[in-house]
Amino acid sequence: MQKENYTTHQIIGIVLSVILIAAVTFAFVTETARTESVSAKAEKTSLQRGRQLYVDNCVSCHGSRGEGGVGPALNNSVLLKKASNDVLFATITSGRPSTVMPAWGQAYGGAFTDEQVRDIVSFIRAWQPNAPVVQTAVFVPDAPRGASIYENACMVCHGENGKGGTDLNGNPLVAINDRAQLGKHDDTWYQQTIENGRPAKGMPGSSGVLSVNQVSDLIALMGAWRNGETVVSKTTAAQLINSALFSLQQNDGEDALFYLKRAKSIAFGPALSRFDPIINNIPSSQTAALSDLTSLSKDWPVGDAKNGETIFMDACKSCHGDAGQGGVGRKLKPNQFVQDNTNADLFQFLLAGRTGTAMRGWQDRLTESQLADVIAFLRTWQP
Ligand code: HEC
């Protein structure tokens, strides 16, 4: 009986196993790499298609880098953190009814397939790692703003602070700031009363005259009255000066005086001394008054550059640089926009900010006189 020798078989077996394992491992590794490169490639082409679709269709409203314009900033970490891909997909597909944001999905009559919308979403998503924080303004009803709307639209009949007045025929009207009366109705009732008015009794409806937000501000004002608060209006001297100018241009000296005196009572700074001569001239020499008032409205508000520097370093430096060299915000030393605009224009610009950009409005954060000071400071940087 021949002694069987298994050693050779064993060796051959082991060698074959090793080769097999190596082959399988090799196949596995290359396959994974291949799959990975296929999906990376697919992602890259999706991104490229998305970029092209974005450039062709969205830039006009959302800006070439997603910085915003007519539409809000999309290159915005606040939005991108909040909105999942599904939310972006749905927004782009269906648009935003009753805004200018169109519906892009075919299901909503748009031009894009689902895949194309997904391509755009991946293009927008790719901004996220470097997206700046852009706080978009959320509307919050505001009683002081309501008070300034009240002064323009309601005070003629309902009197100062709602304490009562007379209707257009001189009949007395009860107070609308009465706490007991205000407690009888809720906000919806007030909203409807303001919007619809009481035409038969001579109360005009506000629909079409005041915006929904303005009515909300008025309701916030009434809410404050209901709590027994005294509300000081946010009317700026700039607004009152403009109202005075408008009245004088219409040859209504009496209204012009009314506005100008109120403007003077909240005015400040070096231009304060320019009110009295105009007030004195209105009854006797309207032409002189008109020309002085026109130049006052263009120069207003006039501030103090030294204070302005402190405010700038507090509120503006982070984006515009301490030497006005720019950063997230534009270079301001020098700056053509500042040179091309009057104080009055810059004041309006700073109040409102630039929608959809990181430059927000300062209405709620800086007073009129602080803004005047900042403007005076910005002027020191111009040639
Ligand atoms: C004609 C102007 C216009 C065009 C073109 C436009 N948008 Fe918009 N978009 C807007 C406006 C305005 C809004 C804000 C609507 C609102 O007030 O809710 C908006 C909102 C959005 C939002 C929601 C942002 C948020 O803050 O919730 C997304 C996402 C968006 N657009 C993506 C796109 C994409 C992608 C395209 C191109 C395929 C595009 N838009 C084209 C005007 C436009």
Ligand code: HEC
């Ligand atoms: C042209 C004069 C006039 C103007 C302007 C006017 N109102 Fe009136 N308002 C009236 C009259 C008249 C009534 C009815 C009083 C009555 O029913 O006896 C009234 C009634 C109201 C009431 C109901 C009071 C109650 O408790 O029954 C509210 C609230 C009110 N007005 C708010 C406003 C607000 C806010 C504005 C500004 C947007 C405004 N009104 C502008 C004349 C006016």
Ligand code: HEC
């Ligand atoms: C969070 C960042 C940020 C802060 C804070 C900021 N800005 Fe800006 N500002 C910007 C950006 C961004 C722009 C450009 C907006 C655009 O793209 O049109 C800008 C634009 C401006 C412009 C217009 C310049 C031009 O050429 O169009 C002026 C003026 C300005 N800012 C002044 C100020 C002042 C004054 C303050 C402080 C009260 C301030 N900014 C605070 C970001 C900021």
